[in-house]
Amino acid sequence: MKLALKVIEKMHPDWAKRAFRSKDKLSYFLDRIAANGDCLDWVGCKHAAGYGWAKWHGRMIRAHRYSYDLFVGPVGEKLHVMHLCDRPPCVNPEHLKLGTALDNQRDMVNKGRQGKRAGDNNKQSKLTGALVLNLRKRHTAGESFASVARSSGRQRRND
Numbered sequence: 388m389k390l391a392l393k394v395i396e397k398m399h400p401d402w403a404k405r406a407f408r409s410k411d412k413l414s415y416f417l418d419r420i421a422a423n424g425d426c427l428d429w430v431g432c433k434h435a436a437g438y439g440w441a442k443w444h445g446r447m448i449r450a451h452r453y454s455y456d457l458f459v460g461p462v463g464e465k466l467h468v469m470h471l472c473d474r475p476p477c478v479n480p481e482h483l484k485l486g487t488a489l490d491n492q493r494d495m496v497n498k499g500r501q502g503k504r505a506g507d508n509n510k511q512s513k514l515t516g517a518l519v520l521n522l523r524k525r526h527t528a529g530e531s532f533a534s535v536a537r538s539s540g541r542q543r544r545n546d
């Protein structure tokens with residue numbers, strides 16, 4: 388409980404006031420956090436991806452969403468709660484901000500969390516690179532530019 392009081396003391400007074408209005412939710416929250424540097428990590432139920440799960444009106448919601456709603460204000464169904472600290476288990480309301488699904492995606496791209504798409508691009512550029520190398524090799528081996536160009540044209544049409 389000591390940590391909990393420290394956390395609330397440091398918080399924006401409006402946020403503390405708001406949280407104190409829902410005492411049950413606040414104490415549920417405070418029982419399940421641990422300080423980790425500036426972050427407050429959820430130590431309750433966890434999702435495989437590292438997010439915390441919190442009970443909210445009989446269902447489970449993401450713990451950082453719970454935190455945002457408890458301290459800052461309603462999230463709204465269509466909005467995402469994003470991490471400024473980029474740490475999924477963190478529920479420090481100061482490290483959270485609201486964004487749309489698009490913001491969230493952009494954020495992930497900026498932070499380089501979209502390996503799959505980059506991989507597809509790589510594959511494509513490798514194929515193109517291989518094709519060019521092959522054509523160059525054939526030209527060096529004595530084939531005329533015209534013939535190489537014709538066959539690469541055909542190849543492209545067959546694609």
Ligand SMILES: [Zn+2]
Binds near residue numbers: 427472478479482
């Ligand atoms: Zn954090």
